[in-house]
Amino acid sequence: MNITAQYFAVFREQAGRGTEELTTSATTAGELFSEVSSRHGFADSLERCKVAINDELASWATPLNDGDVVLFFPPVAGG
Amino acid sequence: MSFQITDEAIDPVARKAELDHDSAGACATFEGWVRDHNEGETVSALEYEAHAAIASAEGDRIIREALDRFDVLKASGVHRVGYLEIGDCAVWVGVSAAHRGAAFDACRYIIDELKQRVPIWKKEHYQDGPSGWINAVTGKETPASDVDS
Numbered sequence: 001m002n003i004t005a006q007y008f009a010v011f012r013e014q015a016g017r018g019t020e021e022l023t024t025s026a027t028t029a030g031e032l033f034s035e036v037s038s039r040h041g042f043a044d045s046l047e048r049c050k051v052a053i054n055d056e057l058a059s060w061a062t063p064l065n066d067g068d069v070v071l072f073f074p075p076v077a078g079g
Numbered sequence: 080m081s082f083q084i085t086d087e088a089i090d091p092v093a094r095k096a097e098l099d100h101d102s103a104g105a106c107a108t109f110e111g112w113v114r115d116h117n118e119g120e121t122v123s124a125l126e127y128e129a130h131a132a133i134a135s136a137e138g139d140r141i142i143r144e145a146l147d148r149f150d151v152l153k154a155s156g157v158h159r160v161g162y163l164e165i166g167d168c169a170v171w172v173g174v175s176a177a178h179r180g181a182a183f184d185a186c187r188y189i190i191d192e193l194k195q196r197v198p199i200w201k202k203e204h205y206q207d208g209p210s211g212w213i214n215a216v217t218g219k220e221t222p223a224s225d226v227d228s
Contacts, residue, residue, distance in 0.1 A: 009128050009200035010215040043216035050198065052133055071130065075214035078127070078134075078158055078199030079111045079170050079190060 001066040005036055010074045015040040029053060030060030032070060048075045080146075082138025082156045082193075084131040089159055089168040100152040103175035107182035109190050111170040113163045117213075121206040127160040127169060129199040134158070141192040149185035151176040156189055158199055 003022045007015045015036070026032035029051045036042065051058050052071040064070070080097075091110055098106055113125045142154045156172040163169055172189045176182040193199075201213045211217065 008130060008198070009202070010212040010217055013212075014217075048214075052130070052198075055132060057133060057137060071133075073130070073198045074200065074212070076194070076196070076198055077201040077213040077215075078129075078197050079194040 001064065003032065003064060003067075004069045005032070006069065006071045007040075008071065008073055011040070011042055011072050014042055024064075027063060028060065029058055029062045029064060029070060032064060033060065033072060036072065042072075042074075044074055049073055050076065080142065080153060080155060082135055082142055082197075083158075084129050084134050084138075084199075085157055085159055086161045087159070089157055089171050091168065091171055091173075094155065094157065094171055094173060097155040098153045098173050098175035100175050102177055103152050104177050105179040105182040106173065106175045107179070107186040108171065108173040109186050110168050111190070113165050113167045113169055115165045117203060120203070120208075122165070122203050123206045124165070124204045125163045125169065126202040126204065126210075127158070127163065127199060128202070129158065129160045129197075131160075134197045134199055137197045138193060141189055141196065144192070145174070145185040145189050148188065149174075149176070150178070150181040151185045154185060154189060156193065158193070158197070160199070 006019050012018050050073040054069050145154050152175045154174045158170045174182045174185045202210050204210045
């Protein structure tokens with residue numbers, strides 16, 4: 001299926017882009033994170049990061065659907 | 080009664096008006112400021128980035144939780160993004176309540192949850208050397224995750 005991935009902060013710098021179109025066999029947000037982590041060399045663990053799907057925070061176990069926009073958030077550091 | 084992301088300077092005095100309530104006998108506020116050091120490095124400036132829509136929604140959720148959990152009257156918060164200099168106010172949280180205990184507790188709850196849950200990222204610019212994203216594993220020397228403001 002086709003997914004749009006968006007990267008923020010350190011992930012955007014490591015990926016060298018903010019957005020990319022992916023064709024993937026990953027079935028969950030967590031599986032897609034593993035895939036893009038190996039491709040771009042993201043070193044943070046799933047537990048420390050967050051994901052949003054179509055602009056809503058989601059869990060890593062959320063199933064993906066064709067056309068989803070998946071936002072990958074590195075560890076947050078507000079304040 | 081809401082959480083905002085702004086790219087403008089935060090005015091804590093003006094913000095306090097959001098907490099006005101005739102039954103309020105206590106007001107607790109927290110300001111996070113940009114400081115000049117972290118983990119032994121001299122910091123010259125900070126850059127904050129957020130996903131504004133999701134950050135606002137999650138911040139609103141945290142404020143609603145605080146209103147449910149504590150005996151408070153009003154609560155509000157704002158986080159600044161962009162390029163900030165030493166001494167600038169990066170985040171402001173304010174709570175009003177009938178009594179001080181609930182005001183302190185709710186204020187602490189909101190800032191602690193904001194730091195854990197809201198998609199905001201901080202990049203430190205150092206006086207001697209390159210910049211670094213806080214909390215992220217970048218493959219180079221990583222600053223500790225538990226930093227204030």
